[in-house]
Amino acid sequence: MAILQSGHGGGGRLSSELVGALAERFTSRNLPSPEMEDCALLSANQGITLDGFTVTPRFFPGGSLGKLAVCGSINDLAVRGMRPEHILLGVIAEEGLEREELLEHMGQAAAVCAAEGVTLLGGDTKVVPRGALDGLFLTTCAVGSLALSRVPGMARMQPGDVLFLTGPPGRHGACIAACRYDLEIPGLESDCASLWGLLEPLFALPGFRCARDATRGGVGTVLCEWAEGRHLGLLLEEEALPEDSRVASLGDLLGLEPLYLACEGTAVVAVAPEDAEECLKKLRAHPLGKDAARIGYVTEEHPGTVGLRTSLGGVRVLDMPVGDPLPRIC
Amino acid sequence: MTSLSRAQACLGAIRERQASLKEPVLLMEVCGTHTMAIARHALKQLLPRELSLVSGPGCPVCVTHQRDLEQALALARQKGVLLATYGDMLRVPGYASSLQEEKARGASVRVVTSAMEALELARNNGAQKTVFLGIGFETTAPATAAALLRAREEKISNFFVHSLHKRVPPVLRFLASQKDIPLRGFLLPGHVATILGEAPFAFLGEEYSLASVIAGFEREEILLGIAALLGQILRKEFRVQNVYPQSVRSGGNPEARKLMDEVFRPARALWRGLGELDDSGLVLGEAYEAFDASFLVPPLSEELEEEHVQARNLCRCGDILLGRLAPRECPLFGSSCTPVHPLGPCMVSGEGSCAAAWRYEKTFKGAN
Numbered sequence: 091m092a093i094l095q096s097g098h099g100g101g102g103r104l105s106s107e108l109v110g111a112l113a114e115r116f117t118s119r120n121l122p123s124p125e126m127e128d129c130a131l132l133s134a135n136q137g138i139t140l141d142g143f144t145v146t147p148r149f150f151p152g153g154s155l156g157k158l159a160v161c162g163s164i165n166d167l168a169v170r171g172m173r174p175e176h177i178l179l180g181v182i183a184e185e186g187l188e189r190e191e192l193l194e195h196m197g198q199a200a201a202v203c204a205a206e207g208v209t210l211l212g213g214d215t216k217v218v219p220r221g222a223l224d225g226l227f228l229t230t231c232a233v234g235s236l237a238l239s240r241v242p243g244m245a246r247m248q249p250g251d252v253l254f255l256t257g258p259p260g261r262h263g264a265c266i267a268a269c270r271y272d273l274e275i276p277g278l279e280s281d282c283a284s285l286w287g288l289l290e291p292l293f294a295l296p297g298f299r300c301a302r303d304a305t306r307g308g309v310g311t312v313l314c315e316w317a318e319g320r321h322l323g324l325l326l327e328e329e330a331l332p333e334d335s336r337v338a339s340l341g342d343l344l345g346l347e348p349l350y351l352a353c354e355g356t357a358v359v360a361v362a363p364e365d366a367e368e369c370l371k372k373l374r375a376h377p378l379g380k381d382a383a384r385i386g387y388v389t390e391e392h393p394g395t396v397g398l399r400t401s402l403g404g405v406r407v408l409d410m411p412v413g414d415p416l417p418r419i420c
Numbered sequence: 421m422t423s424l425s426r427a428q429a430c431l432g433a434i435r436e437r438q439a440s441l442k443e444p445v446l447l448m449e450v451c452g453t454h455t456m457a458i459a460r461h462a463l464k465q466l467l468p469r470e471l472s473l474v475s476g477p478g479c480p481v482c483v484t485h486q487r488d489l490e491q492a493l494a495l496a497r498q499k500g501v502l503l504a505t506y507g508d509m510l511r512v513p514g515y516a517s518s519l520q521e522e523k524a525r526g527a528s529v530r531v532v533t534s535a536m537e538a539l540e541l542a543r544n545n546g547a548q549k550t551v552f553l554g555i556g557f558e559t560t561a562p563a564t565a566a567a568l569l570r571a572r573e574e575k576i577s578n579f580f581v582h583s584l585h586k587r588v589p590p591v592l593r594f595l596a597s598q599k600d601i602p603l604r605g606f607l608l609p610g611h612v613a614t615i616l617g618e619a620p621f622a623f624l625g626e627e628y629s630l631a632s633v634i635a636g637f638e639r640e641e642i643l644l645g646i647a648a649l650l651g652q653i654l655r656k657e658f659r660v661q662n663v664y665p666q667s668v669r670s671g672g673n674p675e676a677r678k679l680m681d682e683v684f685r686p687a688r689a690l691w692r693g694l695g696e697l698d699d700s701g702l703v704l705g706e707a708y709e710a711f712d713a714s715f716l717v718p719p720l721s722e723e724l725e726e727e728h729v730q731a732r733n734l735c736r737c738g739d740i741l742l743g744r745l746a747p748r749e750c751p752l753f754g755s756s757c758t759p760v761h762p763l764g765p766c767m768v769s770g771e772g773s774c775a776a777a778w779r780y781e782k783t784f785k786g787a788n
Contacts, residue, residue, distance in 0.1 A: 095524045097511070103760045271533050344533065345456075401424050402431070402639065404462025409779050412759045416507030417533050 097413020101306025101352070104413045106315075126319065127243055128166040128302060135236035137172035139163055143228045147269050148195070152261075153282030155228060156195030158354060160202040161284045163232035165303040168286045169357060171242045171293055172234030174206055179213040180229035185220045192226065199228075206284050208232070238293040244316050244360075246299040251388040252366040253324065254359040256288060256373055257281060257381045258334035259309040260341070263351025263415065268340055271417065278336040283355030288379050291372040297362025298369070304358055307411060310349040312358050313396045314410040324396045326386035326408070344417035349408065351415060360388065423640055430643035431466055437650035438468040446472045446602050447649055448595070448743050450588065451609030452479035452771025453637050459776040461639040473646070474743035475773035477591055477691065478609060480556040481508045482741065482765045482772050485690035487720070488584050489514050492553055493522060494718045495582060501716060502528040502545060504538035505553040506560075512765045515724055535560075535567035535581075542571070542579035551713045554583040554702075559611040561585040561702055562676035565683035568708050580713035583703050586689055588612050589620045590700035596628040601743055605631030605649040607642070610664045615680075617672025618660045625658030636664040683708050692765065693738015735764035740773055747777035754778065 097104045109126075117123045124130060129139035141162050148155040164174040179199065183192060203210060240246075261281040268275050285303060292298050302312045317324045337348045355378060361369045366384065373379035396408040421429070438445065449455060455475045458464060464473060477483045493514045496503040503519070510520040510531065523529040528548065532538045535552055542550035554564045564581060571579045592606060608621055613634040624632045631652035635645025644663050652658055662668050680702065689701025704712040734752055739745035747753050747766065757763040759775055766772035 093521060093524050095520050097520065107760065272537075400461050400639075402427055402461065402463075402466060404465045406460060406462040407779050409759075413511070416510060416531065 095413070099306075100411070100414035101308075101311055102350075102411035102413055105306070106410070125243070126315070127170060129170050129172060129234075131241065132233065137167050137170050137234050137236070138231065139166040140231045141166065141229065143230070144224070145266065146224065148191070148226060150265055150269055150280055151278065152265060152280035153354070154195055154198045155226060156198035157202055158282050159228040159230050160199045160208070161282055161354060162305065163230040164202070164206055164208065164284045164286055165355070165357070167232055167234035168284070168289045169242070169301040169303055171236055171238045173237045173290075174208050174232055174234045174286060176211045176233045177203065177208050178211050178231040181213065181215045182223060182227040182229070183215075183217050184223050184225050185217055187226055195226070195228070202284055206286055237290065238298075242298060242300045244300050244319050247316065247320055247322065247360050247388055248299070248362070249322060249388050249390045250363055251299055251360045252363055252369075252384055253313075253326070253386045253388065254361065254369060254373060255309060255332060255356065255383055255385045256285070256359065256379045257353075257356040258332040258337060258348070259304065259353060259356060260337045260348035260351030261334055261356070262354040263308060264337040264340045264346070264348065267344060267346060267351070267415075267417075271344065273340065273343060275336050275340055278340065281353055281355035283378055285355060285357055285378070288373065288376045289357065289359075291376070292359065292361070292369060295361060295365040295369060295372075297365035299360040299362065301357045301359045304353040304356055306352050308348070308350040308352055309356075309358055310347070310396070310408050311410050313408065316360075317396045318394050321393045323389040323392040323394070324386060325389055325391075325405075326396065326398045328398050329401045330383055330385045332381040332383045346415045346417065350411045423638065427640040427643055430640055430647050433647040434471070434643065434650060435468050437647065437654055438471050440654060441470075441650065444470045444472065445604050445650065445653065446474065446743070447605050447607060447631075447646065448474050448476040448603055449607040450476040450478040450592065451607075451611065452482075452769065453611065454607060454609065454635070454642060455479065455773060455776050456771050457637050457639065457642060459779055461642075463639060463642065467646070471646075471650075474746070475776065476595060476606075476743055477694065477741040479766070479769050479771040479773070480560070480586070481512060481769040482737065483586060483591075483691050483694075484509070484512070484555060484584055484765065485692045486514070487690060490720055490724055491717045492582065493517060493519065494720065495551055495713065495716060496522045496527040496529050498716060498718065500548055502530060502541060502548045502550045503553060504530050504532045504541055504550055506533070506555055507531045508769050508771075509553060509555060511762065511768050513762060513768070535564040536570070539567045539571055539576065539579055542576055546578060549578050549580060549716065551580045551582055551716060554581050554585045557586055557588050557609070557612050558615045558680070561684065562615060562673075562679050565679040568683050568704070568711055569679065571711060572708065580711055580716065581704060582713040582717065583684070583701075584689075585684065585702040586691070587686060587700050587702060589616070589623075590697050591691065591694070592621070592624060594694065594697055594700075595742065596624055596630055598742060603630065603743065604653055605633070607645050607649065608632055608634045608660070610634060610636050610668060613662070613664070613668045613672065615673045615676045617668070618662055618670045621660045625660065629658050631658055632660050634660065634662045634664050634668050636667065691741075693736075693741050737764045737766050740766055747774040750774070
């Protein structure tokens, strides 16, 4: 009998296959299929998102589970042009967790809410027997209001659009992998942050099409979802990709590709060519976007596929990863 | 010169030399890291049409025999055993499951990035027998040896190794002696050569008139290696050439070899698709027998032995590892065997030739 494996939660092909099978239970009853976007529309100008958070270790350079939970929800709203306003927070804790630790996570969650003007509307707290889960899980549901005249989404993407990356890819995933495999890489930090302040200025651009925060599965997965979802081609220039040398060295050590490692404060953005210059200017004006770069474009060629042009002139395909990124042997 | 201009210069030399050769040339790389780098930099697209590069048995996961994998799965299911493995092995499908599935069903399977980490697990889990699955060539074998040495010094009695380590030179000899493969040369594995040095590869030129070059892993280093191989073929001078001197000393790493010699002894080993090859494996020597996990491995069921004899699926791994068949020529490639539902290990590992070809074939030049 088929069973779930951790790779089914990795954000790649296995995840999307599973999500498709789950949604099919609904669509087969003639219920509408949910949009495969970061947040759903509650009404024409309101967005809602639900997310579950678990990470080992729960405190890591650059953030914590508490901070991650709130930033993650805010980012899911922000990429669809929704100003985050309210949040519900669920706590599922394992018997034996230190009370102080839980309070510390709440403190970090509250700090992000305060900075972003998000109010906690309510929550739920459960404590489960030891062994029923690993330490602490947080779930969030956040609601926001549309901050521009139309809802951005991949449906708006057109051939010719320009693609941006707001910072070097893979910092969260690399930081967590370094913790997990006990590798000391000085200065390597998660990019865990709220993207609202970085993205809001872009909403004034008439040519702003869509954005996605590149969480599980990383930038590569988001781009594949866009290419496959719209049956358009995306072409990236390898040399243009921003790089964090610490992520690169971790990638070399463990055989992990930064483009497939999770980000928690880095987004991919698509903008009409006429607004491209202005977009880059606005991104770079924000501290989170200082390394933002124009990384490629959308094309009618090779529909459904993401290509990456190397500096030598070859093109390789950037395929969606299968499951969890696993370190390789040599 | 920048890395890019060095790469361009090497490409120029390759095109020129291939043109002077006026005949098709088949070269083989035998290192998973080379396979990955070649795919990652899309190098095959840039090579002349007459020059083919095939991937040989260089991916440690891919060469692991189905029978050995079944034994590893059986080990993982044993009560009181914690199986420590490199991550690449997790998704390789066995007859009924994979290590990842066993893990999801509750077996104690832990991913480690080194043998020492496995030893650490043993230290911290006195109640369980920690078995390290020793996979890899002469690159990872010294690390396994070092962990065993330490385990003996510290008298850690719950640490065991199931050694599936393999040696590269014997399989190269096997490949070189296959008369039906029109192979002209080997891009030799830089990491393995770091340990072995140049001498163990000398027979390729001396006995088989094959070109051989030890190359590094950056794109310009790989291209330099290919250019050097073509140079040897043009000049008809076949001797090991080291174009990776910054890492590979001609004598290799004697300390690492001493470690291996102390702990292991060469033995016949099973290779997926290639069968049993003399002296091609490394098993624990007499002094380390107490750490050998063999006694923990339950015998395979008759049903599995039968499956093993009949080679259950049509996966053509063996022919692919020998360069007889291109991955896309396998009847399963891309239809029933894909990275999401792999049937053979070459499709599982990121270093596997089928996984690399899957990504490569979907290029804009290809049949997409």
